[in-house]
Amino acid sequence: MSRVLDVENLRISFPSPNGGRFFAVDGLGFTLDRGETLALVGESGCGKSLTSLALLRLVPPPGRIESGSAIRLDGTDVLALEGEALRRIRGRRIGMIFQDPMTSLNPVFTVGNQIAEGIRAHFPVSRAEARDRSLRLLQEVGMPDPAARLDAYPHQLSGGMRQRVMIAIALAAEPEILVADEPTTALDVTVQAQILEVLDRLRDSHGMAVLLITHDLGIVAGRADRVAVMYAGQIVEEAPTARLFAQPSHPYTQGLFASVPRITGPVRRLNPIGGSVPPATAWPAGCRFRPRCPKAFARSETMPPLLPVGPGHRMRCWLAEEPGSP
Amino acid sequence: MTALAEALRAAWRDPRGRTGAILLALIAGIALIGPALLPDPALQVDPVGAANLPPGPGHWLGSDALSRDVLSRVVSGARVSLAVSLVAVLLSVTLGAMVGLVSGYLGGAVDAGLMRLVDAALAIPRLFLLLLVLAAAERLALPVLILVIGTTGWFGTARLVRAEVLRLREEAYVRAAEALGAERRRVIFRHLLPNTLGPLLVAATLGIGDVILLEAGLSFLGLGVQPPTPSWGGMILDAKPVLVAAPWAGIFPGLAIVVTVLSANLFGDALRDAVDPRGA
Numbered sequence: 096m097s098r099v100l101d102v103e104n105l106r107i108s109f110p111s112p113n114g115g116r117f118f119a120v121d122g123l124g125f126t127l128d129r130g131e132t133l134a135l136v137g138e139s140g141c142g143k144s145l146t147s148l149a150l151l152r153l154v155p156p157p158g159r160i161e162s163g164s165a166i167r168l169d170g171t172d173v174l175a176l177e178g179e180a181l182r183r184i185r186g187r188r189i190g191m192i193f194q195d196p197m198t199s200l201n202p203v204f205t206v207g208n209q210i211a212e213g214i215r216a217h218f219p220v221s222r223a224e225a226r227d228r229s230l231r232l233l234q235e236v237g238m239p240d241p242a243a244r245l246d247a248y249p250h251q252l253s254g255g256m257r258q259r260v261m262i263a264i265a266l267a268a269e270p271e272i273l274v275a276d277e278p279t280t281a282l283d284v285t286v287q288a289q290i291l292e293v294l295d296r297l298r299d300s301h302g303m304a305v306l307l308i309t310h311d312l313g314i315v316a317g318r319a320d321r322v323a324v325m326y327a328g329q330i331v332e333e334a335p336t337a338r339l340f341a342q343p344s345h346p347y348t349q350g351l352f353a354s355v356p357r358i359t360g361p362v363r364r365l366n367p368i369g370g371s372v373p374p375a376t377a378w379p380a381g382c383r384f385r386p387r388c389p390k391a392f393a394r395s396e397t398m399p400p401l402l403p404v405g406p407g408h409r410m411r412c413w414l415a416e417e418p419g420s421p
Numbered sequence: 422m423t424a425l426a427e428a429l430r431a432a433w434r435d436p437r438g439r440t441g442a443i444l445l446a447l448i449a450g451i452a453l454i455g456p457a458l459l460p461d462p463a464l465q466v467d468p469v470g471a472a473n474l475p476p477g478p479g480h481w482l483g484s485d486a487l488s489r490d491v492l493s494r495v496v497s498g499a500r501v502s503l504a505v506s507l508v509a510v511l512l513s514v515t516l517g518a519m520v521g522l523v524s525g526y527l528g529g530a531v532d533a534g535l536m537r538l539v540d541a542a543l544a545i546p547r548l549f550l551l552l553l554v555l556a557a558a559e560r561l562a563l564p565v566l567i568l569v570i571g572t573t574g575w576f577g578t579a580r581l582v583r584a585e586v587l588r589l590r591e592e593a594y595v596r597a598a599e600a601l602g603a604e605r606r607r608v609i610f611r612h613l614l615p616n617t618l619g620p621l622l623v624a625a626t627l628g629i630g631d632v633i634l635l636e637a638g639l640s641f642l643g644l645g646v647q648p649p650t651p652s653w654g655g656m657i658l659d660a661k662p663v664l665v666a667a668p669w670a671g672i673f674p675g676l677a678i679v680v681t682v683l684s685a686n687l688f689g690d691a692l693r694d695a696v697d698p699r700g701a
Contacts, residue, residue, distance in 0.1 A: 151600050156528070186602035193600075198593040203615045212611070213601045264601060 099169055099271055099304050100127040100150075106161040107145055107154055111376050119158070119375045120145050121328040127272065132298065132305040134315040134336070136351075137325030138372055143308045144194075146325075147274045150306075151185050152176070169271075187217045190270035190303075194277040196257035200249040206233075206260045207245035213267030232263040236293050255286035262293060266301070273298070276308045291318065312355055316340060321407070324348050327372060327383040330401065334408035345410040346388045382412065390414060425618050431695035438691025444684035448677075452499035459493045476669055483669035485659060494651040495673050501652045502681070505567055506632040512571030514625045517578025518617065522609050524579065525586025536583070539576045547573055548638070555644040566645060570632060578624045585617045619696035626689035630682040637678050653678050 105123040108116040120142040127133050137143045148154050150166060152173065166173040168188055176184065193199040200209060210232055211225035220228070226245070233241035236259040249257055258278065265273060275294060279287040291314055298305050307319055315322055315336060322339045324332045324347065332345040343349045350368035370387040373379065379386055382395040394413040402415035409415075432438035476483040482491040524535040554569050555561060561569070589595060590613075598612050639645030640654030648655060653674040660671030 153596060153599055182602050182604060184602070185600055191597070191600040193593055193597055195593055199597045201594040201598070201612055201616075204611070212598070212603060212607075216602045216604070216607070261597075264597070268602065 097129050098126055099129050100306075101165070101167040102126070102146075102150075103165040103167075105146065105149060105164045105166065107142070107149055107158055107164075108161055109158050109375075116159075117376045117378075118161075119328055120149070123325075123328070123330060125323055125330065125333070127304045127306060129271070129304055130298075130302050131321070132307055132319045134307045134309060134319035134322045135325060136309060136312060136315060136322055138310055140372055140375070141325045142328040142375075143325050144276055147191070147276045147306065147308055150189055150272075150274060151191060152181055153185075183217070186213055186265075186270065187268040188270055189272045189274060190265035190268065192258075192261050192265045192273065192275045192278045195281045196254060196261050197281065199261055200257060202249055205246050205248055206252070210260065210263050210267055213264050217268040228267075229263070232266055233260070235266070235297065236260075236263045237289070238263070253286075254282050255289060258282060258286075258290050259293065262290070262297070266297065269301070270303065272304045272306065274306045274308070277310070278307075279314065280309075280311075287314070312351060324351070327378055328375060329383065329411060331384065331412070332408075332410040333401070334404070335406075338405065338408055342405075342408075344404050344408070344415070345384075345412050346390045346414075347384045348410075350387075425622070428619050428622075428692065428695040432688065432691040435691035435694065437687045438695070441684040441686070441688030441691065444680065445688060448499060448681055448684070449503060451496055452503050455496035456493070456500065459490075459496060475667070482673045483667065485656070485667065485670040486663050487659075491656075491670055491673050494656055495653070495677050498651040498653045498656060498674060499677060499681075501563075501646055501650060502633055502636060502678075505563070505570070505636050505646070505652075506629045508567045509571040509574065509632050509636075510625050510628040512568070513574035513628065514578055514621055515575075516572065517575035517624070518582050518614065518621055520575065520579040521582025521584075522586055522613055522617070525583040526590060526605070526609055526613060532583075535579070539579050542573075542576045548635070551635070551639060552642075552644065555639065560647055561644075563646065563650070566636075566639075570635060574628065574632065578621070578628075581620055581624055582617050585620055586613050589613050589616050623689060623693045623696055626685060626692055630685035630689065633678060633682050633685070 103124045105120055106118055107120040108118050111117040123142070123146060125133060125135075135143045135146065145154060145158070149160055150173070152160070154160060160174060164174060168184065171184075173181075173184065200206065207226060207229050210229040211222070214220060214225045214228050215222075218225075230241055230245055233244060238244050238256060238259050244252065244256070249260075252260065258281075262278075273294075278294065279290050282290060294305070295318060297303070307315070309315060317336075319336050322334060322336050323330045324339075324345065326347050332339070332343070332348045334342075334344075339348070340352075343352050347368070350366075353366040354368060356365055368387055373383075373386070381397050382388070382391070382399055385391045385395045388395065392413075399411050399413045399415075401409040401411050402413070404410050404415050433442065474484040476491075482495065484490055485494070520535055520539070524532045550573050551569060555566075558565070595608060595612050598608050603611075636645050636652065637654030637657070640652045641658045643655075643658060646652035646655055648659075656674040657671045660667070660674075664671050
């Protein structure tokens with residue numbers, strides 16, 4: 096498979112209240128191949144949404160992508176682009192589905208209008224042609240009665256239908272990469288499954304690479320090829336999905352799995368991770384999970400790099416080098 | 422545009438809004454077709470001896486010191502006053518909207534520069550600014566007067582729109598449009614502007630009352646609409662020397678100003694409450 100996206104040492108900083116800057120995303124790196132799905136998993140505040148915005152250079156000011164970061168899209172350095180060249184990437188090369196379909200659609204325009212906007216931003220087509228394509232997109236995302244919905248306003252649609260519209264908009268300019276930022280968080284469970292099914296189908300039919308950003312391990316299984324677990328602005332563990340589920344190695348990942356209720360097996364109390372994620376302004380020195388980690392030891396005082404655990408499997412923990420572990 | 426239609430409907434349901442709208446429509450209708458229906462051409466001077474006649478048959482609102490029919494002049498004055506205020510308000514609202522949109526959306530140095538300009542302009546009283554310009558020119562043509570009034574009235578609107586844009590800019594759909602690769606111009610005109618139309622319409626409606634008063638004031642000072650073109654402010658100026666002998670020559674144009682400004686403000690207030698119910 097060929098590489099389509101390569102992110103290296105991504106650092107995003109914000110001014111801190113006491114002067115200076117703090118790093119909300121700190122040295123993040125991952126790659127994405129064509130047709131592949133990578134899941135970026137983490138708690139809220141770990142920097143995963145910020146990472147997705149950075150791919151399109153939409154980090155809200157006063158946030159800033161630090162120099163030394165690299166985002167390469169098919170060899171193009173996204174961080175060096177400006178103006179029109181940057182606009183041509185947004186939507187056209189990387190499409191984005193936002194978390195909340197209630198607020199991500201403009202209330203004063205019909206949905207057909209908003210899908211057509213994405214088409215006309217990148218292709219020189221007539222209004223009629225854009226409308227035809229919008230209709231086809233609505234059919235593709237499984238919108239019931241698509242021809243009538245084309246002229247509906249967002250408030251006339253249900254949450255699930257709106258998320259289908261969001262997906263249609265993201266697909267409007269036929270991007271190579273689809274970034275789905277918590278695409279189902281705002282939806283009912285039954286609708287979640289439908290939307291995820293649509294995403295899977297479209298990924299396969301369009302051969303897109305998908306970056307799935309979520310806090311829900313449940314929707315990752317059976318969907319993503321690889322998983323990267325984020326904690327406090329860093330990737331702490333990265334592995335093929337099956338391997339991560341079979342053999343979570345980083346204490347944080349293990350903690351995540353221990354806090355998910357199981358349907359099978361004996362009923363027992365959930366085992367949540369103690370404490371809470373520290374704010375980005377107060378990350379501890381050394382391993383950032385150290386204060387909450389049941390396995391912290393002397394070496395945790397220094398920050399571990401990503402260390403190999405197995406084939407395609409790395410984690411940011413010194414335990415990888417300890418004999419008899421993990 | 423459904424939100425705007427909704428706001429207009431709500432303003433219509435409000436008794437103030439309905440009263441204001443009906444009165445404004447009535448005044449606009451009179452201004453449009455009135456002059457054609459009145460037998461006495463507004464500017465023609467009657468034969469000697471018809472000066473300062475009290476209201477009665479022939480001159481329903483009396484005649485002024487130059488024997489002109491007051492009714493005809495009040496009706497023709499409506500045309501001038503409304504035209505001046507409509508065009509001037511349209512101009513200032515457009516300017517204010519543009520500056521506010523650009524300033525709020527682009528932010529940074531552009532925003533800082535434009536807003537300091539607005540701050541400076543707001544620090545100078547508008548009447549003083551107008552007097553300065555108008556006193557410098559010997560005699561101003563009507564279009565120039567409109568231009569001057571229009572270009573000095575947009576500062577508040579720019580602030581209003583900017584504040585609205587700062588809020589809208591954070592809306593998810595604006596970010597979604599950017600992520601889609603929409604051009605800046607497109608984001609501004611398609612996603613931001615339509616969502617600021619409500620406050621803009623309120624500013625425009627309330628602005629009409631302001632400009633009518635301003636124009637009347639300037640004309641009363643002899644700096645606005647120049648004779649013989651009839652204007653309400655100018656008529657009051659003409660009536661000043663004979664105010665005791667022939668009060669009707671000043672009272673009726675004054676009444677016209679009051680009713681017009683009142684109805685514009687009534688409608689504007691109702692509209693404001695409809696657009697932003699929290700302020701009610």
